[in-house]
Amino acid sequence: MGRTLPSITQAYYQELESFSRFRRALRRSDQLVLDDLLTSAQKHLAAAAFAAHAAPFEIFLLAMLLEEHKEVMRLRELLYGEKFASSGQVNADD
């Protein structure tokens, strides 16, 4: 309402829309993975709005990466224990 630019949520859905042909051509199993990945960016829409970036998709990518890395850290922690959760602390000998 009364906005010149789309809100961050609208921008997010516009970006999704722009990938619809790409998504359509993917295998069903990959479509589900892609959906999951894109949904993870939604958790950081408020931060993306605050960033006020001219190309919000860069921020969405960063948000997806952030969620991916969170998952990596969680899995590392499960495997090696809490102090090895951060990257660079696990080497082949562990």
Next chain:
Amino acid sequence: MIEKFGWLLDVYEDVRNGVAVWFLEQGGRRCRLHQPFPVTFYASGSESHLHRLTDYLASQPVPLRLSQAEKRDVFTNQVLPFLAVEVLSPSQQPALFRQVCRRFPALTYGDADLPISLRYAAATGAFPLAYCRIVIDGSQRIFQIEPLESCWALNPSHPPLRVISLEPDADPGHTQPRFLVVRAGTRIFHLPLPGRHGSERPFLINLRALLQHYDPDLLLTTWGDTWLMPLLLEWSAILPLPLNRDDYSDVIRRKERIYFSYGQTVFRGQQVHLFGRWHIDRCNAMLWDDYDLHGVLEVARVTALPVQVAARVSPGTGISSIQMLTALRQGVIVPWQKQQAEHLRPAEDLFAADQGGLVYQPLVGLHHDVAEIDFVSMYPAIMVNFNISPETIQPPDLRLPPVPGLTFPVDQERRGLVPEALAPVLQKRIMLKTKLAAMRSSDPRRKSYHRRATALKWLLVTCFGYLGYKNARFGRIEAHQAVTAYGREALVRAKETAEEMGFEVLHLYVDGMWVRKAGCATREAFSDLLQEINQRTGLPISLDGIYRWVAFLPSRMDDRRPVASRYFGVFQDDSIKVRGIEARRRDTPPFIAETQKELLELLAASPDPFAALPRALQRLRQRLDELSSRRVAVERLVVGQKLTRSVEAYRSPSPAARAAHQLQQAGKIVRPGQRIRFLFTYGEPGVYAWDLPDPLDISLIDIRRYRTLLLRAASVVLQPFGCDEAYLLKWQNGGASEIALPGKLLERYLRIRPGAASGAGFLNG
């Protein structure tokens, strides 16, 4: 000369001359006084245009005086020369101005279309309901009027108003009422309304006798604007009724309106205004459920709008009036049509500026011992504290600190008009709220304080919107953007402060924050946090309450996605807060809303909500059975949805549109913005409009659909405890005995409350 004391009830243009002033004397006498009251509007522009205007005005039959005047322009902060046109009779000014602006569109006008009550309040200080001292002569002409109290007083004196309430015994939109219930003081009268072929005279004779006997100051009606008053005015031809107190003015009708505001189509019924007494229709009054009469009178006091107007206008008009009043008192010209463009700014500024408040995605699920912290009237406080007003916004300047995240600064040297107008409203609301917090629950003043604080809240809330509204006289988009920018900065600072102090931030929503920390469950445990946030942001912040537990819900479409404004929780004082769920939506059938509330209350009543789950499911079963065996009263199944456009404009008609179509076919008039009440039925068209003349065959009610709606509503409140919609669908078919727990619930439960599993007996069942 006679000196009198009493209350100002109303001021309006006297058709004969000056203004008519209704005054309620201390002794109880109501009198119509009059006062000469010339009004002035201003014009500026090229000399030749002004000369032509002067010639034109001289040829007009309206008595007036012309002079040169200097007035301050708020946007440029310069004192500019104007041609002052003083019209001696205020009732002639609006028509004259309409002619002038049509003939001389190139001129700029100011103070041109102000309500007379605002001019009167600015000139004399006397506002509606003010206790005043007046000096009059034998012809009832006022020579002096002096208010003896301020409109910002917390405990204003109360005029002893006489109120008559008129209410039909049934909703006239639904069925033909049989009686008019008249309440006058402690007495109640049931006046039989004339039937289809009966005579109106007996009814009119009775009503006239009551009006004459009680001579009310206020006619408080239900469906008065849209049904009763038009009917009474029509019947006045048979027997004149003393609806007006003023013999010189006729009742006025204002047409119904449909407009679009904040994403909603709004329908406002026609209005009937009286002279010498007030008419307020509860059904057509603005925010009556929130305000009540206390709120309406408070709005009239602080905005100086007449009571009948204050009851019906939006809070936006109210705040606009306070701003105009402030301008009039400061000698600032009130622009007729604003001519103000945005400053030139870099394009990237738009990315940062064109945003609202920050809305986070909460951490979905159930959380214990959570504090909800809110900035107090955040946007108004920002406007007042950071001096945000259309004229204080400066073009980008590297020497001055800009608004956070934006490029332009705000002038802090001169006090802005908007903060000046707003500060007393904000202060009064905070004082009312402070007093309320300290009041005993049995204190008889509580209701009045609460209603008045709510009325002021609405004025404050809309003030921010008006700052960005293109037609607002004191609006400017950059000022609007500056407010949200300060708001976002404050919220992020609050988040940073909380995290630095070891709190976990569960959710952030524009001006509120939900936080928790192990071991923090008392108000004192959060006081350092509040103080620190207050220090770092410069804005007042308060603890709304501590939830024993609160559940943030995911999206209905995708349960991986959190939704910002769908949550419910129970505070430590056992009060329940719900947002965005069926119980709070106005379109939910009462039966479903009440059942959802009931389930929540059951969960809230137990120290451990999980332990209350079997009882909640049992209650749900009971309600489902009532539904299936048709033991629910039909009116509790009525859905009320708004019609967003005209019936013909729907391409695939919504249930509300289909019901509206039925009403149209039955000869009833429906308008966009109206709430259409209907029931879901079997077969085509799937709905039955509640206000159709023929009663519905109740065997047609689509029970399956209501069961689905009920289960969905129940699943919303039971879902955080593991019983989602899929589970409830299975459960409803499986019988009440086996409450097997979904695996997810057990896992979540053990994670949240380690060691609690053994305490919940039903887990083993």
